[in-house]
Amino acid sequence: MRVIFMGTPDFSVPALRAIAARHEVVAVYSQPPRAAGRGQKPRPSPVHRAAEELGLTVRTPERLKSPEDQAEFAALNADVAVVVAYGLILPQVVLDAPRLGCVNIHASLLPRWRGAAPIHRAIMSGDAETGVAIMQMEAGLDTGPVLAETRTPIGPSDTTADLHDRLSAMGAELIVDTLDRLPLTAVPQPEQGVTYAAKIDKAEARIDWTRPATDIDRQIRALSPFPGAWCLIGTERVKLLRSRLTDGAGRPGQVLAGFSVACGTGAIEVIEAQREGKRPMPASEILRGLTLPDSLA
Structure with missing residues (x-):
């Protein structure tokens, strides 16, 4: 399929590599380079660097709200967009542009821990398990119906770093399987059990x-x-x-x-x-x- 990939941090990189090995990634969207390090020089994101290693086209708009950016996105004629910790809210016109819409890899078992810090909050709250959900995106915050999920226990010694790496690998495997089986029937999230993973202060x-x-x-x-x-x-x-x-x-x-x-x-x-x-x-x-x-x- 023709896939647009949208992600920024290390968590997203395994999914990009897995998708690029099986599908045509027509463009990669990532957050713009940010000043970092001792010299405060602009540093491309981990996804940006991985995409360049793979020889993929990278786009780094500050936002996706201008008609020009939205037209450029639609002109890619993608079958689907895969979003993994991208860091920007996608307008409805962007969500609707790919033939099969936009799907998100989310590091929790929805509707448990919608929001910014699902891994941290799952450990902090003493959850016995967590996992990865592939969600069909809609305008609400992590409210879309679920296409697939996979689970893993949270062990008594697991840190956020441990779970981050495990869920990143699980998400990469699950998204490839999901893309291979599209279109799928998405299951609406239950109204009970919704919790929000507020950003860590x-x-x-x-x-x-x-x-x-x-x-x-x-x-x-x-x-x-x-x-x-x-x-x-x-x-x-x-x-x-x-x-x-x-x-x-x-x-x-x-x-x-x-x-x-x-x-x-x-x-x-x-x-x-x-x-x-x-x-x-x-x-x-x-x-x-x-x-x-x-x-x-």
Whole structure:
């Protein structure tokens, strides 16, 4: 089929590569290059770079609201557009342009976790499973009917980084299978069970040791690697990136054995952390260069 691919971050790249191996990708749309790095030079997105490696045409409009951009999109005469974390709201005229419309790879089991941060929110809320849904797009936010889905359990050690990579690969496999079977009958999302995955606010990242250990463990894993749940060790802000529940009790924030810390109820053991200006390191390596105080703040 003639496919338009629309995506921006690393999460979208496996789907682009999988589609390009089986279909004609007539154009790739991605967010414009943004200033990044020490020199603040414009840096193309991961999808932009992957598309150029594949020899594909890349378009980076700031928005898709001008008649010129919309006419250029329609002139591609695509059978379908695949959208994966593109970062722009698509006007109805764009949604309607491809013969089979626009389909979206969404990293949750809809209607659970519509919105911006479904992976983070699934871990933070203690969901037992998540997955990928292929949705026929419509004007509402992640409200369209579902064409296909696949599921995966959320393990007790899974971080957002772990699930991100697993769901990205699952989405790539599922979209290729879905495209091969189009047109399909889409199933409307149920009205019950709708939840919204609000964008992560950095204010959510500071650890409150008075909370239960289960909540803090989920917070650490959900916010790893970014923005990173953090606490003060002395006067230094340290990000905690991996953790697990452990036996132990004490006053909230009290350091127990090793890098175990008492919470409001129960305790966690820190497995991986990152000091200011340093790379992420196993807790054992952190402890060789950092003496923990009696309590963390």
